[in-house]
Amino acid sequence: MAQRNPDAPNQIVLFQELLQDKIEHKPHAARFFSYLAEELDLTYYERLRMGAPPYTRRIVTAVIFYAMYHGHYAAQKICRFAEDSIGAQWILSGMRMPSYKTVERTIDALLAEVDRLFIQVIGICEGLSLIGRQRMHIDGTKVKANASKHKAMSYEHLTKKIDRQTNDMEALYDVIKPYIDEVEQMPDHKLKACIHEQAEQVQRLLRKQHQSELQQKEQQVFNLDSEVEETETKHGYDEEVLNPVALF
Incomplete structure (x- = not known):
């Protein structure tokens, strides 16, 4: 054609x-x-x-x-x-x-x-002998990172931070190691009693904290009511003045 x-x-x-x-x-x-x-x-x-x-x-x-x-x-x-x-x-x-x-x-x-x-x-x-079969290369697409520039770290800074955290973890382990050894040597019944005691102590602390928060809220409400009463008194809205029986 x-x-x-x-x-x-x-x-x-x-x-x-x-x-x-x-x-x-x-x-x-x-x-x-x-x-x-x-x-x-x-x-x-x-x-x-x-x-x-x-x-x-x-x-x-x-x-x-x-x-x-x-x-x-x-x-x-x-x-x-x-x-x-x-x-x-x-x-x-x-x-x-x-x-x-x-x-x-x-x-x-x-x-x-x-x-x-x-x-x-x-x-x-x-x-065309363009494939050498000796090296393998993987190509990728570069995507713009959606991260904060302020949180970017250099390799040197990141290495120092890792070393510092490693030292902190080792120091913390040295502090709690005696307690771990003590717990491991504790009998089962004593360990259960200790856990139960610690749980009750945590509950008491939480209950105490909750009561303290309630008292603070009640105090805030009481202070707000007091401020409202003072404002009404200043503007002449006292109950005795507004009482219809007192007017007659």
């Missing part, structure tokens, strides 16, 4: 000398993605027998890869990037960039076949 434009990026008629000098005679990312799209088995959509001939799959895929390499992932941004990029124009071979809807459909098809394409890319890297 005929295509809209021939797949021939080296045609002299369609290119200016400046474009060839910038792309073909020096290392350029556009050449790499054009080679990658040529090597991939792009069978993710079938040609329809009706309608206009489709765009060359290799060219559209190479332009998408090249635009994503430069940080453009939306279909409309890819189309705008292709209009101004020399590398994208070299890949297009003078062909007009498809609409963003065509680019969206191509991206969806690529995502649906991403597992198979990934295996093909690994095979291409293996064929």
Whole structure:
């Protein structure tokens, strides 16, 4: 089936000398993605027998890869990037960039076949001796930390803090060690009696604290009532004055 434009990026008629000098005679990312799209088995959509001939799959895929390499992932941004990029124009071979809807459909098809394409890319890297099989590197994404800058610690400060806390724990253990030894040597019945006595003592302390809080609240209420009575007396609202019997 005929295509809209021939797949021939080296045609002299369609290119200016400046474009060839910038792309073909020096290392350029556009050449790499054009080679990658040529090597991939792009069978993710079938040609329809009706309608206009489709765009060359290799060219559209190479332009998408090249635009994503430069940080453009939306279909409309890819189309705008292709209009101004020399590398994208070299890949297009003078062909007009498809609409963003065509680019969206191509991206969806690529995502649906991403597992198979990934295996093909690994095979291409293996064929180019880019996989040494000697070191394993794990890549990650840097995420901005949502922590307070004032609580950030250097390694030296953190080490000193750990040592200080370790010394405090050792000192505390030295203090309570005699009590631990005494408890371990205590018989079971005596240990239970001691625990029961300590529990009752804690209950008495809690009960005493609760009664003290109640007394404080009652005192606050009493002081508030006294202030209200004094205020009413100053403004002439005494009970004797407002008593209707006293008025007659």
